[in-house]
Structure formats: C-alpha cells, structure tokens
Amino acid sequence: MIVGRIPGQRWFTPYLFALPALALFGVFFVWPAVTAVQLSFLKYDVVSEPVFVGLDNFVRMASDPRFWTATGNSLLFLVGLFPLLVVLPLLLAILVNQKLPGIRTFRMLYYLPVVTSMVAVAIAWQYVFNQQGVLNWLLTGAGLLDQPIQYLLDPFWALPAVILVEGWKSMGFYMMIYLAGLQTIDSSLYEAARVDGASAWDRLRHITVPLMVPYIAVALTMEMLDAMQAFTSVYVMTRGGPQDATLTLGYYIWSAGFEHYEMGYASAVGLVLWVVMIGMALLNHRLTRGKA
Template sequence: MTSIRKKTKAVLTDSGRIDLRLYLYVLPALLLYAVLMLYPLVKVFLLSFQEYSLLGSNQWVGLTNYSRVLSDPVFWQAAQNTLVYGVVGITLPVVFGLVIAALLNVDIPGSTSMRSIIFTPVVVPIVVAGILFVWIFDTNGILNSVLLSSGLVDAKISWLSSPVLALPVVLIMVVWKRTGYYMVIVLAGLQAIPDEVYEAAKVQGKSRWQTFRHITVPMARSALVVVIVLGMINAVKAFAEVFVMTEGGPGHATEILGTYFYKQTFAFFNLGKGAAIGFIQFVVVLVLTMTFFYWEGE
C-alpha cells in the first residue's frame, strides 16, 4: 500500500493535480503510433467505401465493396482455408512447444544446444523456408526421390499441385517454423515456476503426467495466452508462407485471406475491394483477441 501511495504522489503536483509534463515522455511513442497505425487504418477504412481510380478521383460507393467481397466464393474459400490454417497452425506448434519446453526445462548437458537447434527454424527467413520446402516437396524434389528409391511409392506424388495435399504441406512448414518460437516463450514461463512447487509435488507422490497436467500447464497459463494470441494474429495476417509455396493454388485450394487480399489489391488493382478485405481481417483479429481475453478473464 505504501508503494502505491508513493507512485500516486509521483504523478501529482503539490496542488493535487496530475503532472501533465509526464505525458511528454510518451508523446513521441503516441505520435509514432498515430502516424504508422491509426492513420493508415483510417485511410483503409475510408478507402473500403470508395471505388479507387488510378487516373481520376475516387468515387464513394457505400457498402458495394463489402458486398462484392462477401458475395465472392473465393473469399469464403480463403476464409475456410484461413480457419484451417489457424486451427492447425496454432494448436500443433503450441502443443509441441509446450511439450518440448517441459522436457527441456532442465539443467543438464546438451539441453541448451537442443533448445538452439529447435529454435533455428525461427531465424530462417520465411521466403527461404518456403523455397526450402518447395525444394523438398516438389514433384521432382528430394522427398519423392527418397520415397521412390526406397520403394515406398511407385510414382511421384504431386504434393504442391494436389488440391488435397497442398495445404497440409504448407502447414507442415508453418509448424516447423513456429514451434521453436512458441517453445521459447513457454520455456520462459516455465522457468518462472519455483522449484519448490515441483519438489512439493514429488513429495506428495505425483507422477510426471500429474505434475505436468496440474502444475506445469496451469502455471504456464500466461505464456500460453501470449502464444495463442500471437498465433491468432499470425493466422489471419499470414501471407508469405502460402504465397512463396503455392501462390494460393492449385485452384484456390490454399488461398487464404492474405493472398486473396494481395491479389485483389496489387494484381487486379481493386484497391477498394482490397481495403474492404483488409478491414475485415482487422475486425476478425480484433474480435478474436478481445473474445479470447474476455474468456480468459472469466
């Protein structure tokens, strides 16, 4: 209570009023946020109600762009793929990251090296990772060569040109790329758990599974919330992962909201429609994040 009173007095003048000079310290950050975040967001929102012209002035068209987006079957295919991408791209890396973090949360020889190896995919640029997996899963790639030479298959498998297999292949790359990042965040949360808690569980005769379930997971909840929120944001705004490997094909089988937005905006120059897609993505991320935090606060 004493520390709270000291902090309260620190922001008050002798007359009891808030010292406005303190806001000068955060003003540069607020200005930067307004210029780089709020202004573009407002511009995109306004553009979504206009028909953009490269030569003349824009025309206000109301909700026409949103109607065009919502009536486009490709949009719903992209939304469905984004949902699958999000569920798998969040669940598997988080589960793998949690399990690996729990296993490596020990101070034994080799644990640090193993953490570094698992984290290595995170530092690989996404374009490089995409090209690497294209090289592996290409029809004439290394995976088909291994499968043919070992006699496991009789013909080459068209991994990236198959409407059924293309999205799972992309998701394999996503899981490979993100697991190490989530592992580090969860590991930081696990290392904040006092050793006495585990010692008490051991004294009580708890098994490793019981300790993991009733102590590790609940006490790592804050770290898990962070990675889940990051995963939701990354899923909705994902682009490079899919574009590098399949460009949304074959036949929109891997089309997600990010690639759909890119094509409409920069390939077809439908900037009004693209702005509507972008604002829909923003609303989706905002709603998902707020809903999740509300659910966590219950």
C-alpha cells in the same frame, strides 16, 4: 523541490518522452488504419479518382465465392497450426527446461528458423516438397509411397504443406514464450508432487498446464492472428493455388489490391479480417480469463 507541486509546471514532460513513440504509432498504424477504413467505402484503382460506393464492397464480398474459399482456408490454417504452435511448443519447452547436456545448443538451433527470412525458408521447403525432393525420396525409399507426389501442385496436399512450413518456422518462438513461463513456476511444487507419488503425467496435468494458462492464452491469440494473416509462405510457394487450395485471406487481400488494383475492395476485406481477429482475441481472453 518536488517536481509537479506547482500547478502548470512540467505537466507535459512525460508526454515529451512518449512523443517519438506516439508519432511513430500514429504514422505507421493510426493513419494507415483510418485510411483503410475510408477506402473500404470507395471504389479506387490507384489511377482514377476515388468514388464513394457506400456498402457495395461489402455486398460484393458477401457474394464472392473466392472470399469464402479464402475464409475457409484461413480457418483450416488456424486449426492446422494449433498443434504446431500451441501444443507442441509447450512439450518442447518442458524438454529444453531440463538440465541436460547440450540443451543450450538445442535451444539456439531450434530458434534459428525464427530469425530466418520466411522467403528463404519457403524457397528451401519448395525443394523439400518437389517431386524429386527429399521428402519423396525418403517416403518412396521407405516403401510408403508408390510414386512421388508433387505436393505444392496437389489441391489436397498444398495447404497442409504450407501449414507445416509456417508451423516449423514459428515453433521456436512459441517455445520460448512457454519456456519463460515454465521458469516462473516454483520448483518446490514439483518436488512436493514427487514426494506424494505424482507421475510425470500428473505433474503436467495438475501443475504445469494450470499454471501455464496465461502463456497458453498468449500463444493461442498469436497463433490465431498469424493463421488469419498468412501471406508470405503462400506467396512464395503456391500463389494461392492450385485451384485456390491455399488461397488465404492475407493473400486474397494482397491479390485484390496489388494484382487487380481494387484498393477499395481490398480495404473492405482487410477491415472485415481486422474485426474477425479482434473478435477472436477477445473471445480467447474471455475463455481463459481467471483460469490460471
């Protein structure tokens, strides 16, 4: 008996298998997303009844200097993470793809920060960036600093410090994405290039990078999304300070919603961030499509 030949019989079977996943998707994504869109047009402080205000939240956002500061910092976050999460992991993946002694141990150790809680990582790095921390000790000992710097309290150094922590924690994850891509490349291509006298740089430029474009596109999209949503490291290390130097859109949304109880305004900012991230992902897809 061939299943599906009789009209109306068992047509719903595939949907039954998908039902648990669809239910979870609806409860934890679709419903919160629809609710957030609704809240973005309301004034709601959790205690009082929601009041419809139309586009007032978006008008306020456009004239709020802290929103533009957060947007600028998030874009700086994106630029700062690019070499740490898109470029450097590719070079590391090329390294760990070699058959070298102890390379499996190196892979494991380098991936360890990825599975470590960001809260724990941020607290540990706070000690590194402390005025009496390891970084100041090394730099002053090497004669590169005259006096210690309190990095997380300095408006110039605070954002680069947080970017470094985010990049350090996630670098191993992006390295594994690239490593998976490298292992799909036919080794005969490299052997033929060596026979033709191609240098390591030539092999990287003409073989590795072109064939890795789909993986680079994935890494770039994920890097953009991570940068625009950065929250935990900012919350633990700086709380958006000093002087809003590390105020990101992710932290700004949380602050508006859970510190000032402006759920409608926070939802409006979140909706704008959502649209921006979708636009970035589509733009990246368009630019990299067909280049592999």
